[in-house]
Amino acid sequence: MTTNTCDACEGTCFECDGPDSDNCTKCNESRYLSVTSCVTICPVGTFPDISSNTCKNCDGSCYTCDEGNNSDCLSC
Numbered sequence: 001m002t003t004n005t006c007d008a009c010e011g012t013c014f015e016c017d018g019p020d021s022d023n024c025t026k027c028n029e030s031r032y033l034s035v036t037s038c039v040t041i042c043p044v045g046t047f048p049d050i051s052s053n054t055c056k057n058c059d060g061s062c063y064t065c066d067e068g069n070n071s072d073c074l075s076c
Contacts, residue, residue: 012038027053 009016012031013024027038032048034055042048042055047067049056058065062073 010038029053 007018009024010022012028013022013026014028015026016023017025023036024033024038025036027033031038031040032042032053032055034043034046039055044064045058045062046055047058047065048054050067059071059073061076062071063076064074066072066074
């Protein structure tokens with residue numbers, strides 16, 4: 001017997017899309033969406049985009065880049 005129930009998203013997610021509660025699609029304030037996780041610091045190779053609360057990719061030549069500018073490399 002199948003039951004149709006809604007489970008709560010993991011605490012850092014504003015919205016999520018199963019099957020797991022931590023498959024985030026949107027994050028709470030002060031967190032950034034990185035793939036399906038909400039993080040406070042974006043991983044290496046990405047930078048926090050404050051307008052969309054997501055981690056965006058740096059330019060391919062950058063190892064790390066400046067916030068808001070994917071081609072302004074901080075390290076290569």
